[in-house]
Amino acid sequence: MKNLLLSAIALLGSLFGANAQDALIVNTQGRQHVSLNGTWHYIIDPYDTGFYDYRFKERPEKDAGAYWNNSEPKDPTQWTEHGYKAPYNIQVPGDWNSQDKQFLYYEGSVWYQRNFDKPAATAGKDVYLYFGAVNYEAHVYLNGKKLGTHKGGFTAFNFKIPKELLKDKDNFLVVRVDNRRHADEIPTVNTDWFNYGGITRDVELVIVPQNFIQQYNLQLDPSQDIVAAKKKNKYKLSGWAKINTPLKGGKVTVEIPELKLKKEFAVQGDSVAFNFEAGKIGLWSPESPKLYNVKFALGGESVSEKVGFRKIEVSGKKIILNGKQVFLRGISIHEEIPQQIRRAHSNKDASQLLGWAKDLNCNMVRLAHYPHNENMTRVADSLGLMVWSEIPVYWTIEFGNPEVLVKAKKQLTEMIARDRNRASIIIWSVGNETPVSPIRTTFMSTLVKTAKKLDGSRLISAALEVNYQNGVHHVDDPLGQYTDIVSLNEYLGWYGSTPDACRDAKWTVGYDKPFFVSETGAEGNFGFHADKTARFSEEYQEWYYQEQIKMFEERFPDSYSGLSPWILADFRSPRRNNPTYQEGWNTKGLISKNGEKKKAFYVLQAYYKKIMEKELAINKQ
Structure with a gap:
């Protein structure tokens, strides 16, 4: 051991790099720290003028035109074409898209800037600059010097500040944030969620001994x-x-x-x-x-x-928690506050989202499709909600690109490093709905093996797709031989059929492992009432859940161990452009974008209550 x-x-250490001082500092809240949250200044830079010169070469460090340098003129003759001041203010943490209409669909570079003084009581100690997350690529500069770069929009990182660089007063901190999507990044260009940009989580100075x-x-x-x-x-x-x-x-x-x-x-x-x-x-x-x-x-x-x-494990087709079989009464969640159309980032936000899950009678949440804010996993710890945490290896990743695998491993490592002490997390997921091929299975199985080396105490999974042949839904994705549970995304009754197709559906699983439904759902607009056959109505969504639950109870394999339907609340997605019912929203939420519970919410709530009461009766015996 x-x-x-x-x-x-x-x-x-190998995945974080040779320099151990670049490794993530965990639990910054339990250490001496100073928050740098609040009002920052910004410059929108779609042409990357602050990073490249007019020949499109990266500017030298001392270039006065570089946006990481203070351009405040010392006399009226000084030439300058950038600056940081009001009213160009932005709040940190927070995405930029929700803070001003000019950012609504913006993807590109934005420069963030603020000043800070050296914290007190730092004699004989080191100071690190910590970011909870920046989406997607961050270049960090202090007093004109580059501290470092980080890629990955949902994991934490930090840089040690050289002692000679930290001034007593008015330290000039600049972060270039670029949320543009690229084919060779994680996630790739093609997703079904909104690409919120910005410094979306807490920024802190962490003061530690040498x-x-x-x-x-x-x-x-x-x-x-x-x-x-x-x-x-x-x-x-x-x-x-x-x-x-x-x-x-x-x-x-x-x-x-x-x-x-x-x-x-x-x-x-x-x-x-x-x-x-x-x-x-x-x-x-x-x-x-x-x-x-x-x-x-x-x-x-x-x-x-x-x-x-606690101990989480599998025994044949059962998921076992602390020696007893457990059924995962879950729900999938995006890191959004729908009523305010923004990224969630605070304890209050986490309490709202996880409070909705508790009201649904959940004992588990799938935090999709990326590692969520640390507040979410800490609140889950306190509420007793088991957690599936996932990296954004999503859909069409470049599985044959070795550099992409390195990026995926890095994000996996950063996710596990931050949250390995959270009892609530029982499943690390290495991806979602990746198309089956030998090169993809090699890529994904490598991530599974990496996760097991980093943390052998939790279950490893990935959300798979179904293989439909000869009237049978057969779960036999070759990645399933590597994962601890077999997790499936299925939408029988929404895509390509209606909910009554569930009535004669046949399901088989090709592995002697627990079977988990990681997604299922249908769209329904709150307040749109019609016959149940009318798509996008609350009644259709309600019917969908009724038929799905009946299928689970009557025809699912005996390895059925839980589900996390898609999804808790409506969320933004540029892929969803029905002008009547979507308008840039995925409306599969059981809760509307205004926070109202739809009819389907109560169907799933009752199903989970039935399971919960049955479990309580068994445990009393």
């Missing part, structure tokens, strides 16, 4: 028999910590005050592995989402984290 943990740490715990993990040891551990009330805990730089000596302390546990472990180079026993642990579950305050300390400095302990 120790060797497995250390190999995972080594893989993290030697500090950068990443860590603590969990129930995946190798233990959880049923036996529960009977004895004695559990094995295992994990590791990664220090930002190799040390000669040093010890890491792990403390769980509520359990009266305090253990000390010797550092070996830049890593340390944990293994110890604990008794009387309250296991995390949807019914009892118990979280413990865990403190990791090195050299007098510590970082605290709320951690839940």
Whole structure:
């Protein structure tokens, strides 16, 4: 087990790069930090004038025309063609599309700028600049010097600020944000969601000692028999910590005050592995989402984290949580607040979306099709909602391009690094609806294997498509041989048929594994009432769910282990252009773009209540 943990740490380092100081700092909220959220200035730059000169060559660092340099004139004769000032203000975090009509469908470069003073109490410490996410490509400059570049619109990153670069007052911070889509990026040019641009998540200065715990993990040891551990009330805990730089000596302390546990472990180079026993642990579950305050300390400095302990695994065709079979009563969610037509980014936003899921009687959510804000997974921890978290390997990725595979691995690594301590996350997904071919299966199976190396304690899956032959819906995607569960997107009754097609549908699964419906749904406009055969009506959507549920109950394989219908709430999509019923919206939501619950919401809510009551009755026996 120790060797497995250390190999995972080594893989993290290799994927983040040779310089360990570029690796992600986890749990910034549990460390000394200063928020840089709020009002920034901006320049819209569709021609990339601030980045390239008139010969379309990248500007040199000291070029006065480069938008990363302060252009404030020192005398009236000074020539300048850019500047940052009101009324060109924009709020961070937040997408630019929702903040001004001129940004509505804008894809391109926008330069963000703000000033900040050096934080107090930084003597003898290092300062990192942390971004929760920037969509899609970020170039970061401080006081005219480039700190670095990051690609990926939904994962966190940080840069160490050189001590000589950080001034006491008026540090000039600039970020070039480019959300243009490209065929060789992740996601690619073709998606069914809106490409919100901007600095969409929190920005912080993180103040840490010169030697500090950068990443860590603590969990129930995946190798233990959880049923036996529960009977004895004695559990094995295992994990590791990664220090930002190799040390000669040093010890890491792990403390769980509520359990009266305090253990000390010797550092070996830049890593340390944990293994110890604990008794009387309250296991995390949807019914009892118990979280413990865990403190990791090195050299007098510590970082605290709320951690839940649970075990998720499969046994044949069953998904097992803490030794008991669990049925995933899920719903898929996009990271949007539909009433305000914007990216979700705050705790309040997470509480709204996950509160809707709880009202639906869900015990699980699929966060599609990209890693969501950290607030979502932390709130899910506290509410007892199990989570499927996914990278945006979506549809038509360039599966034969080795550089694209590297980008996908990097986003997978960044997703797992940030959220590996979230008990709520039970499934890492490596993609959605990727077309079957040998080269695609090699690409996707490589991601599955990478995820398992990084974290062997969770289930790995991907949303697959169905193979329809001779009147039978057969789930036999070759990627299924690598994943822990077989997940399927199916829309029988919406695309190419009507809901009554569910009545004689036949389903088979080619693997002895749990079968999960990762998507199903139909569009319905809130307030549009008609006969149930009228597409886009609430009645059609209601009928669709009625027929689907009847099919699940009567004709689905015995490996059926849950579902996450598409989708919780209506969301923006430029692909959806019916002028009467869509107008740039995908209306498959059970909740409308104005926050109203449609008739289908109550159909699924009742189905989940029925399952929940049956489970409660079984557990009482």
